[in-house]
Amino acid sequence: MNQNIYVVIEHLRGQVAEISYVMLAGARELAKGLGGNVIAVLLGHKAQELAGNPSASSGKYLAADSVLYIDHPALADFTSDAYQKALTNLIAKDQPRAVLFGSTSIGTDLASTLSIKLGLPMVSSTRSFSADGKFVSQICGGKIMAEGGLPSPTALVTMVPGGYKAEQGQSTQAPAITQVEVPVLESLRVTLANYIEPESGDVDIAKEPVLVSVGRGIQNQDNIILAEDLAKALGGAVSGSRPVIDQGWLATSRLVGKSGKSVKPKIYLALGISGAPEHVEGITTSDTIIAINTDPAAPIFGVAKYGSEIDMFDLIEILTEKVKQSKGG
Amino acid sequence: MNIAILVKLVPDLVEELTIDTSGVALDTAWLRLIINEFDDHAIEQGILLKERGGGQVTVVAPDIEGVDDVLFTAAAKGADRLIKIKGDFTGVNNHALARAFTTVVKELQPDLILTGVQANNDLDGSVGPLLAGCLEMPYVGYISGVSLTEGKSKVRKEYPGGLIAEMDVTLPAVLGIQAAEQPPRYVAVSKVRQMMKTSTIEERAESGLDMAGGPTIGRMFQAEAGQRATMLTGSPDEVATKLVGIFKELGVL
Numbered sequence A: 001m002n003q004n005i006y007v008v009i010e011h012l013r014g015q016v017a018e019i020s021y022v023m024l025a026g027a028r029e030l031a032k033g034l035g036g037n038v039i040a041v042l043l044g045h046k047a048q049e050l051a052g053n054p055s056a057s058s059g060k061y062l063a064a065d066s067v068l069y070i071d072h073p074a075l076a077d078f079t080s081d082a083y084q085k086a087l088t089n090l091i092a093k094d095q096p097r098a099v100l101f102g103s104t105s106i107g108t109d110l111a112s113t114l115s116i117k118l119g120l121p122m123v124s125s126t127r128s129f130s131a132d133g134k135f136v137s138q139i140c141g142g143k144i145m146a147e148g149g150l151p152s153p154t155a156l157v158t159m160v161p162g163g164y165k166a167e168q169g170q171s172t173q174a175p176a177i178t179q180v181e182v183p184v185l186e187s188l189r190v191t192l193a194n195y196i197e198p199e200s201g202d203v204d205i206a207k208e209p210v211l212v213s214v215g216r217g218i219q220n221q222d223n224i225i226l227a228e229d230l231a232k233a234l235g236g237a238v239s240g241s242r243p244v245i246d247q248g249w250l251a252t253s254r255l256v257g258k259s260g261k262s263v264k265p266k267i268y269l270a271l272g273i274s275g276a277p278e279h280v281e282g283i284t285t286s287d288t289i290i291a292i293n294t295d296p297a298a299p300i301f302g303v304a305k306y307g308s309e310i311d312m313f314d315l316i317e318i319l320t321e322k323v324k325q326s327k328g329g
Numbered sequence B: 001m002n003i004a005i006l007v008k009l010v011p012d013l014v015e016e017l018t019i020d021t022s023g024v025a026l027d028t029a030w031l032r033l034i035i036n037e038f039d040d041h042a043i044e045q046g047i048l049l050k051e052r053g054g055g056q057v058t059v060v061a062p063d064i065e066g067v068d069d070v071l072f073t074a075a076a077k078g079a080d081r082l083i084k085i086k087g088d089f090t091g092v093n094n095h096a097l098a099r100a101f102t103t104v105v106k107e108l109q110p111d112l113i114l115t116g117v118q119a120n121n122d123l124d125g126s127v128g129p130l131l132a133g134c135l136e137m138p139y140v141g142y143i144s145g146v147s148l149t150e151g152k153s154k155v156r157k158e159y160p161g162g163l164i165a166e167m168d169v170t171l172p173a174v175l176g177i178q179a180a181e182q183p184p185r186y187v188a189v190s191k192v193r194q195m196m197k198t199s200t201i202e203e204r205a206e207s208g209l210d211m212a213g214g215p216t217i218g219r220m221f222q223a224e225a226g227q228r229a230t231m232l233t234g235s236p237d238e239v240a241t242k243l244v245g246i247f248k249e250l251g252v253l
């Protein structure tokens, strides 16, 4: 075992995912305390440029001391079977102090299974680390935090965003890249058939100046109209949390959060949304968040600038009326 | 098609959560446990697959207070077999739970195993991919659609922003369900009561709950909001007036 921190870089269709930078920042914090290096692990096919070139959006590089690159046609797009096989060999051979994965569609397909396969301990939903080797994870929809020492010998960790800014994991210098031997990737049981592009909705919620966003607290489809009236009066649109979309009360294009869109309105008015981490992930870029929620312990109040514990059904129509009056007068 | 669905119970987040005197766990005395909502989606997806292509659906759950209700509700929705794993599951982590499920799944020999993509109290990974590791089966999570053909499944895996990857997965496999193709169906309480009379819950004993692989928690605490929101109080009329003032200040009115 050594004190190096490995970060499995996530990328999707030629773009490094933001969580990769967040993980590099977390890894740096750990490595500083432990005296190890931060090593990015990149799997792909003809994807070396993802580490060798600066990112198109930030103009920056992965803030790693070095990059281990594994190239194979079967790794071109993420599939759990091929990625797992490739990582099993690498982790078993190198025995780093920790391997960080995103708590994402990619990372969660890998970390737990590798924990069993390699007999290594794991921690999930980790938000931050401290230099003395502790992790802090977030559970119960963001209501509870759990802290502990990074388990030994090699800890497999899935990370959520929120603890570090992506910029902290970006650097102006290109890291050195080492190509790693390709494992045998045969008889794969999971293969990519194709991608299906997101449905484009009637409005792009990422571009709206005001969002009236509804959560499970809206209770049923008939009440959506209340939010629509308010949104119209404010010159914005209606968006929603995952349960509202899963119930079919709003179109998928209106989903805010981890599996939906990140939004950046001037005002994000959250009605009956608890503020689970998967939702909050998509709203932190809003200018001002205002939350209406009857539960004083709702995590949404931790990210909102203004809040009220009032029942939304006592408020919405009066508010819509006052907004209309204010515009008229 | 033989489908096994594994469910667990989790804290109901609507209730107030408190930390127990040990300082490292939730106080279970006041905890209300409910089915993990993503496991509920897994049940729905399993029943939809059975309705479309036939087969048998078995729902397996650990013996935790409230589990009988969860299992009978699944039966009312259309599950054929109900299995409860007996044992003391208080404070048991997902590594131990996955190992306990493994024994039962090996007995059932299903073609397909469904479970919720994650649960709100997961601290050592989620049950689905841990189980896949134990069974040496493939795992794919973040699933919101499944179709089955001979020996294979085609799944819709979700990526951010609404992007979907369609993947082919060789069976038997474990799938982590994010959302069923339709919202979990509602069943009347009377139907669940009827199931309590007509269906049986089979029991299996756990074969040693091995928690190895999970972290040791040194401290658990409430997420105290960094800068808490400025709270607006008063009657609905007063709160609405204050909000209009804020909207004006922010330049949207």
Ligand SMILES: Cc1cc2nc3c(=O)[nH]c(=O)nc-3n(C[C@H](O)[C@H](O)[C@H](O)COP(=O)(O)OP(=O)(O)OC[C@H]3O[C@@H](n4cnc5c(N)ncnc54)[C@H](O)[C@@H]3O)c2cc1C
Binding pocket: A141, A214, A215, A216, A217, A218, A240, A241, A242, A243, A244, A255, A256, A257, A258, A259, A260, A261, A271, A272, A273, A274, A275, A276, A277, A278, A279, A282, A292, A293, A294, A295, A298, A310, A311, A312, A313, B117, B118, B142, B178
């Ligand atoms: C892999 C994954 C990806 C996910 N992606 C997303 C995502 O992109 N977006 C997303 O939103 N979620 C996502 N989720 C789901 C997320 O974990 C939460 O389950 C979800 O955000 C909860 O939605 P909610 O706040 O509307 O519902 P709840 O958590 O049930 O909250 C409802 C809130 O309404 C309040 N309320 C009830 N009645 C009233 C009333 N009359 N007046 C005022 N307040 C009231 C309650 O106090 C409660 O806080 C994802 C989950 C997973 C596992």
Ligand SMILES: Nc1ncnc2c1ncn2[C@@H]1O[C@H](COP(=O)(O)O)[C@@H](O)[C@H]1O
Binding pocket: A028, A062, A063, A064, A065, A168, A169, A170, A171, A173, A174, A175
């Ligand atoms: N504190 C830090 N934050 C982010 N990246 C760092 C940090 N320290 C070092 N690095 C990265 O490690 C590389 C080598 O660092 P150094 O040799 O310490 O200058 C730099 O190019 C950065 O990519």
